[in-house]
Amino acid sequence: MPKIKPMKDGPLLVEGVPNLKNSDGDISPDKPSFALCRCGLSKNKPYCDYAHAAAGFTSDNGDAKIRNTPIAYRAEVEGHQVEVSYTPVLCGHIGECQRLHQAVFDPKKMPWIQPENGTLEGIRSVISACPSGALTLSIDGMDPTHLESDDVSVTIVKDGPYVVKNVSLGAVFNGANASEEEYILCRCGKSKNKPFCDGSHHDEKWRDDA
Numbered sequence: 001m002p003k004i005k006p007m008k009d010g011p012l013l014v015e016g017v018p019n020l021k022n023s024d025g026d027i028s029p030d031k032p033s034f035a036l037c038r039c040g041l042s043k044n045k046p047y048c049d050y051a052h053a054a055a056g057f058t059s060d061n062g063d064a065k066i067r068n069t070p071i072a073y074r075a076e077v078e079g080h081q082v083e084v085s086y087t088p089v090l091c092g093h094i095g096e097c098q099r100l101h102q103a104v105f106d107p108k109k110m111p112w113i114q115p116e117n118g119t120l121e122g123i124r125s126v127i128s129a130c131p132s133g134a135l136t137l138s139i140d141g142m143d144p145t146h147l148e149s150d151d152v153s154v155t156i157v158k159d160g161p162y163v164v165k166n167v168s169l170g171a172v173f174n175g176a177n178a179s180e181e182e183y184i185l186c187r188c189g190k191s192k193n194k195p196f197c198d199g200s201h202h203d204e205k206w207r208d209d210a
């Protein structure tokens with residue numbers, strides 16, 4: 001069974017994941033298990049090179065405050081009552097929502113989610129593309145859903161997190177409305193909600209080659 005185990009003050013141990021990808025495509029190593037860097041300092045990214053030890057990396061979040069309250073945005077869309085819910089701490093600012101349906105998801109507007117400006121098809125496509133599970137959708141009072149895929153993979157986002165699909169994680173899912181099937185893991189070492197990405201790489205302009 002594919003699984004990821006975050007090691008205390010160390011890397012992510014990955015076992016049995018059939019697909020490791022980056023923007024160039026499949027880069028799966030020729031071995032069943034490997035260690036991925038999560039301190040942001042390895043010179044052999046995405047793999048761990050033990051830089052965490054010399055740097056004194058800690059995976060402890062201490063008593064850091066996280067934005068863990070879901071915010072609901074409701075509107076009538078094509079005759080249906082639509083609710084899009086967003087949990088800030090789960091978001092990695094990868095921007096799929098804005099790219100796919102900017103009429104609804106636009107961080108330059110207030111509020112930044114305006115379902116009334118969109119289509120049901122467009123909103124559904126965003127919820128299913130959301131890599132972090134920060135967004136859920138409810139239509140006409142049905143249970144909120146993430147619209148997950150069947151892919152089993154870990155994808156490395158340039159200057160950002162690991163996007164994980166359908167891999168068991170040895171950690172507590174403490175984000176409100178978090179998906180245990182699709183989630184994002186911190187790669188920069190700066191998250192206040194490790195092992196999950198909380199968008200800190202974006203706020204602190206972290207880069208792979210820093």
Ligand code: FES
Pocket residue numbers: 092160161162185186187188189190191192196197198199200201202
């Ligand atoms: S990669 Fe997003 S907070 Fe570290």
